[in-house]
Amino acid sequence: MKSVIRENGAEALAGLLVVLLAVWFAWFAWERTGGGGAANAIRVTAIFPNATGISVGTDVRVAGLKVGTVAAQMLDPQSFQVDVTLAIDPTVKIPKDSSAVISSEGLLGSSFIALQPGGDPATLKDGDTIVDTQGAIDMMSLIGQFINKSGSDAPGAAGGAASGK
Numbered sequence: 001m002k003s004v005i006r007e008n009g010a011e012a013l014a015g016l017l018v019v020l021l022a023v024w025f026a027w028f029a030w031e032r033t034g035g036g037g038a039a040n041a042i043r044v045t046a047i048f049p050n051a052t053g054i055s056v057g058t059d060v061r062v063a064g065l066k067v068g069t070v071a072a073q074m075l076d077p078q079s080f081q082v083d084v085t086l087a088i089d090p091t092v093k094i095p096k097d098s099s100a101v102i103s104s105e106g107l108l109g110s111s112f113i114a115l116q117p118g119g120d121p122a123t124l125k126d127g128d129t130i131v132d133t134q135g136a137i138d139m140m141s142l143i144g145q146f147i148n149k150s151g152s153d154a155p156g157a158a159g160g161a162a163s164g165k
Contacts (some may be wrong), residue, residue, distance in 0.1 A: 009041065013159040025072065032118045032140055036101030040090055041068060041071075041087035041088060041090060042068075042087070042088045042089075042090050042124060042125065042126050043071060043085055043086070043087055043088075043126055043127065044085070044088060044124050044126075044127075044128050044129070045083050045084065045085055045086070045098040045127075045128070045129045046066030046083075046086055046113070046128070046129070046130040046133050046134060047076070047079075047081050047082070047083055047084075047129065047130070047131055048081060048082045048084055048100075048102065048133050048134075049081050049133075049135040050082070050102075050134045050136050050138075051073060051084060051102065051135065052092065052111075052135075052136040053102065053104065053110070053137070054070055054073070054082075054084065054102055054104075054111055055070065055073070056069075056070055056071065056072060056073065057069055057070060058070040058110075058111065058112055059112040059113070060086050060087075060088060060112070060113045060115060060139065061112055061113070061114050061115070061159040062092065062094065062114070062115045063140045064116065067088055067089050067092045067094075067115070068086055068087050068088035068092075069086075070084055070085070070086060070087075070088050070113065071085045071087040072084070072085040072112070074087070076119060084113070086100075086113065086126065086130075088124070093123040094115055094117060094123055094124045095117050095118040095119060095121070095122070095123060095124070096118070096120045096122040096123060096128065097118030097120040097132070098115050098116060098117045098118045098123055098124065098130060098132075098136070099115070099116045099118065099121065099130065099132035099133060100113055100115055100116075100130045100132070100133045100134075101113070101114045101115070101116060101133070101134040102114075102134065102135055102136040109115050111136065115130075146161075
């Protein structure tokens with residue numbers, strides 16, 4: 001038995017390294033996608049008309065600091081809006097009348113949910129719903145409207161160049 005270990009020690013060590021790397025990767029992926037969210041987190045639902053750019057594991061921030069993650073998303077079959085479940089750190093006391101906005105870190109940055117605290121002395125509790133929300137803005141549509149001047153109120157703005165004037 002000792003001779004087998006001596007002869008194949010390098011292969012066994014390489015195999016062990018591969019297994020440990022696979023376990024680390026699985027743990028990392030679980031944590032990054034929100035699967036490993038804090039067990040004591042406050043779970044709050046926010047209802048968005050458009051949740052473009054948001055997925056499970058997306059950051060939830062207050063004043064730029066991460067206070068939670070997106071735990072789940074579901075399309076409401078009656079209203080066709082997106083119910084987003086937020087897992088928020090229970091040490092952060094967020095007012096009950098707070099609003100949620102899907103924002104991004106710039107033109108090409110990743111999206112996140114920004115909570116904007118209200119003034120209510122009561123705080124969000126497990127199972128509460130945030131209804132004051134603002135969905136994602138479709139940047140490509142805005143750029144297209146700007147380029148094509150399709151949002152102009154000026155008479156003849158769309159056909160002025162084509163008419164030969």
